[in-house]
Amino acid sequence: MDLNWVAVSWGVLSLVLIVAEILVPGAFLLWLGLAAGVLFLVTLLMPALPILAQIVLFAVFSVVFIQIYRTKYRGRTRNSDNPLLNRxxxxxxxxxxxxxxxxxxxxxxxxxxxxxxxxxxxxxxxxxxxxxxxxxxxxxxxxxxxxx
Missing domain, CATH: 2.40.50.140 (Nucleic acid-binding proteins)
Structure with a gap:
């Protein structure tokens, strides 16, 4: 069995981005890591996919995941049991x-x-x-x- 190094690379990039998000939280690298994770799965299923197509798909998935984050999670306000805590x-x-x-x-x-x-x-x-x-x-x- 031949190892698909392109897929492995996307998987490693995904893990690196997600770990970076954990170490330096900012809710941005997580979505790029998820996009790289999807590319990992895509390249496992389609190993002959050209690198340019992979990069375009990564950009598209990144934009889609970031938009999902912005519309679903970012605008939500959190109710606090002590809203004047830092005021x-x-x-x-x-x-x-x-x-x-x-x-x-x-x-x-x-x-x-x-x-x-x-x-x-x-x-x-x-x-x-x-x-x-x-x-x-x-x-x-x-x-x-x-x-x-």
Whole structure:
């Protein structure tokens, strides 16, 4: 029995691309690896297929698999049990804190745990006042209002 080295080459390329996807995840090499895997099967069934036809088929299968990935999997949103996990400032909305420094000209600070946060308010407030976080501005500044 003669070994089909072209088929073996496609099989090895398929495995290399899939292992590369595992080592450096990015959801791209997997689809190229699957296309090479299909070419492995095609060249096993049709060993006389010219190399140019194999390359064209690899390109076609790659595009098809990538399109399947883009339409079926990429656009899906995942529901999280904790959507604010990596958005610490947004976790503070609705909570009340005591002003660390007075709000003067719209700016002051509050202590949240061991961190000091910059706050913005529409009115000046003395240090020690209790304020409620109503929004996050500029990504790291807390918009506050006085608690009555």
């Amino acid at each position: 610490r400032a947004d976790q503070l909305i609705g909570n009340s804190y005591v002003l660390e420094t007075a709000v003067v000209q719209g700016r002051g600070t509050v202590r949240v745990g061991d961190a000091i946060w910059t706050v913005r308010a529409d009115q000046d407030l003395p240090a020690g006042s209790t304020v409620r976080v109503v929004a996050v501005t500029d990504g790291m500044n807390l918009a506050v209002e006085p608690v009555a």
